[in-house]
Amino acid sequence: MKDWRYWLAEQRGTLLALGIFIVMFVIYTSNHPAGFTANVVQTAANKGVLLAFVAMAQTLVVITAGIDLSVGMIFLLTNCLASWLVVGTPMQTTLGVIAVLAVGLLCGAINGAIVIYGRLQPIVATIATGAIYYGIGLLLRPFPGGSVNEDLADALTGRVFDVVPASLVVLLAIVLVIWVPFSRSVLGRAAYAAGSSETAAYMSGVPIRRGKFAAYTLAGLLAAIGGLFLTFFTYTGDAAYASGNAYTLFSIAAVVLGGVSLFGGKGSAIGAIFGALAFRTIGDLLFVFDFDPLWQPLFQGVILLIAVSLGAFALFRVRNRLEWFL
Amino acid sequence: MVGKSDGGIAGRMPKFIRRADPAVLTAFACIVLLLFLGSLYSRSFLSPEYLLQQLKVASFLGVIATGMMLVVLLGQIDLSVPWSVAAGAMMACAAAAYGPVGVALAIPFGIFCGVLIGVVNGIGVAYLRIPSMIITLATNAVAQGLMVVYTGGFSPQDSATRAMRYLATGFTIPGVPNAVIIWAVIGAAMVFVLTRTGFGRTVYGIGNRERAAYLSGIDTRRVVMIAFAVSGGLSAFGGVLLAGYASKAAQSMGDAYLLPSIAAVVLGGTSILGGRGSYLGTVAGVILITLLQSILSVMQMPEAGRQIIYGVVIVAMLLLYGRAPASR
Numbered sequence: 001m002k003d004w005r006y007w008l009a010e011q012r013g014t015l016l017a018l019g020i021f022i023v024m025f026v027i028y029t030s031n032h033p034a035g036f037t038a039n040v041v042q043t044a045a046n047k048g049v050l051l052a053f054v055a056m057a058q059t060l061v062v063i064t065a066g067i068d069l070s071v072g073m074i075f076l077l078t079n080c081l082a083s084w085l086v087v088g089t090p091m092q093t094t095l096g097v098i099a100v101l102a103v104g105l106l107c108g109a110i111n112g113a114i115v116i117y118g119r120l121q122p123i124v125a126t127i128a129t130g131a132i133y134y135g136i137g138l139l140l141r142p143f144p145g146g147s148v149n150e151d152l153a154d155a156l157t158g159r160v161f162d163v164v165p166a167s168l169v170v171l172l173a174i175v176l177v178i179w180v181p182f183s184r185s186v187l188g189r190a191a192y193a194a195g196s197s198e199t200a201a202y203m204s205g206v207p208i209r210r211g212k213f214a215a216y217t218l219a220g221l222l223a224a225i226g227g228l229f230l231t232f233f234t235y236t237g238d239a240a241y242a243s244g245n246a247y248t249l250f251s252i253a254a255v256v257l258g259g260v261s262l263f264g265g266k267g268s269a270i271g272a273i274f275g276a277l278a279f280r281t282i283g284d285l286l287f288v289f290d291f292d293p294l295w296q297p298l299f300q301g302v303i304l305l306i307a308v309s310l311g312a313f314a315l316f317r318v319r320n321r322l323e324w325f326l
Numbered sequence: 327m328v329g330k331s332d333g334g335i336a337g338r339m340p341k342f343i344r345r346a347d348p349a350v351l352t353a354f355a356c357i358v359l360l361l362f363l364g365s366l367y368s369r370s371f372l373s374p375e376y377l378l379q380q381l382k383v384a385s386f387l388g389v390i391a392t393g394m395m396l397v398v399l400l401g402q403i404d405l406s407v408p409w410s411v412a413a414g415a416m417m418a419c420a421a422a423a424y425g426p427v428g429v430a431l432a433i434p435f436g437i438f439c440g441v442l443i444g445v446v447n448g449i450g451v452a453y454l455r456i457p458s459m460i461i462t463l464a465t466n467a468v469a470q471g472l473m474v475v476y477t478g479g480f481s482p483q484d485s486a487t488r489a490m491r492y493l494a495t496g497f498t499i500p501g502v503p504n505a506v507i508i509w510a511v512i513g514a515a516m517v518f519v520l521t522r523t524g525f526g527r528t529v530y531g532i533g534n535r536e537r538a539a540y541l542s543g544i545d546t547r548r549v550v551m552i553a554f555a556v557s558g559g560l561s562a563f564g565g566v567l568l569a570g571y572a573s574k575a576a577q578s579m580g581d582a583y584l585l586p587s588i589a590a591v592v593l594g595g596t597s598i599l600g601g602r603g604s605y606l607g608t609v610a611g612v613i614l615i616t617l618l619q620s621i622l623s624v625m626q627m628p629e630a631g632r633q634i635i636y637g638v639v640i641v642a643m644l645l646l647y648g649r650a651p652a653s654r
Binding site: 067069114118119120121123124125127128129130131132134135136137138139142241242245249252253256262263292294295296297298299300301302304305307308309 | 403405450454456457459460461463464465466467468469470471472474475478578581584585588589592598599628629630631632633634635636637638640641644645649
């Protein structure tokens with residue numbers, strides 16, 4: 001086989017997600033009353049990148065065969081924190097952004113430490129830490145409010161050269177700065193190896209613990225970037241339990257749509273980003289077709305259910321019945 | 327390891343302590359500690375009325391945690407609890423709007439809706455082999471969507487029937503709330519099923535190693551599906567009781583029961599990986615969590631502090647005795 005065919009096989013999930021996204025976006029814009037304009041693209045991009053960041057965060061953990069049910073709450077917590085800190089002079093704003101990102105990193109590191117060194121199950125551990133992060137967020141913002149440096153916010157949510165949405169540029173930059181180096185480093189490979197077969201990786205001397213820890217920590221950072229962007233869009237901080245939960249849920253949907261295997265070891269953050277954008281576009285389709293907004297949660301839930309059921313197709317490839325019961 | 331001839335400390339302890347699960351003992355020790363701390367804070371903490379009231383509040387969580395435990399014993403998890411609870415409560419109240427027949431069928435109908443959610447979970451986990459935490463999150467989202475459409479599209483009759491109120495707040499035996507009796511009955515049934523029936527042994531077997539159970543000729547998939555259906559039904563029944571307690575159903579009434587129901591099961595010494603655990607431990611876990619919540623509310627801790635303390639306590643206690651073996 002030629003090299004490109006290996007590459008194609010490896011990227012199949014990502015390309016499928018890209019395909020779904022393009023089809024959905026074409027349907028969306030062609031039915032949108034304003035049509036395919038820079039404004040529509042900008043609004044869609046701004047909504048999409050929020051989920052894209054959280055989905056990237058989820059991907060890193062899912063690759064290690066874990067799951068992070070606290071990403072939505074880290075996202076909320078950093079949103080509340082940013083509504084306090086990212087204000088004032090450029091200097092203060094910069095320090096505020098750094099502090100918010102550091103808190104996200106810390107939240108991820110706490111998750112990682114509890115799961116890897118404390119040897120607790122990721123589901124239970126992250127539900128519990130999610131409660132803690134939500135509690136701190138609620139402490140910071142018992143009522144929605146706060147503010148953000150509006151110049152910075154407008155710059156990052158506006159358009160570059162009046163065409164390209166700035167948020168997409170930031171998303172691309174984050175991919176280049178965080179995802180690409182991570183996936184090519186020893187730690188990233190260790191994360192993949194741990195998700196693929198932890199015992200085998202351990203026996204081959206792969207630094208699985210450090211790899212998994214790095215994955216959880218960077219997941220916290222990515223969720224914090226999402227939280228920062230939420231503050232840039234809304235200008236406020238709001239500790240809404242339902243919204244945090246929804247982001248956790250949607251991040252899993254995006255990961256699945258993006259071709260990342262929930263059993264670990266397979267998939268890429270790029271796929272999850274397209275998955276996130278596609279999921280958002282599908283959710284918004286209801287609006288361009290003039291449905292009652294009440295139906296949106298049900299619609300999104302059904303998409304999620306269908307997306308996770310797609311994993312069942314793997315059963316057709318199973319030759320030996322025993323493989324069902326690993 | 328600990329034989330009769332063993333002269334060590336463990337050998338000299340009474341038999342019931344030697345046989346007990348250390349996790350269950352830790353949980354009961356924590357209950358005593360919480361009662362002690364509570365009594366320092368307020369004199370009325372140890373009064374029979376207060377303790378009975380706590381038991382009544384605990385019984386709602388107890389019913390929900392019973393279903394969760396069955397699923398956790400299989401090595402799975404049920405994250406659809408929040409909206410199974412809410413759906414059970416809302417649908418029971420909704421049925422009450424359809425005349426006398428509806429009133430009579432309110433409770434079974436609520437439970438039936440929970441069973442339906444559980445069956446979808448069960449089919450996904452057992453037959454489609456989707457990881458339980460994923461499929462249950464998805465059905466949770468669908469149930470939420472259905473309830474949002476329902477409450478937004480129609481005007482719900484949102485008061486509980488008299489029977490529901492009676493089950494949750496009434497007294498059949500003087501002094502003992504009905505809810506506590508219901509929990510006791512469900513708990514006894516669960517203990518019977520787990521320890522005396524083939525189904526129970528199968529549940530433990532699947533939790534230990536599903537392949538082995540399958541190879542010994544058990545229809546493991548059917549057992550898994552039934553367990554999820556029971557879990558959904560019990561969650562919904564918990565919701566029905568809660569609706570009776572508050573005399574109405576509310577949108578997010580189930581949210582407060584996801585973490586506690588998992589925590590109660592896990593803190594009670596049931597392994598989250600499945601195959602190991604006793605119902606006594608779950609009872610201890612439920613009481614422990616209810617007392618913790620009660621102390622925090624007596625201290626008038628705001629919601630934020632409650633969530634934080636709650637998460638910290640659960641992580642700390644899990645680190646104490648809920649750790650998985652190191653990878654080798």
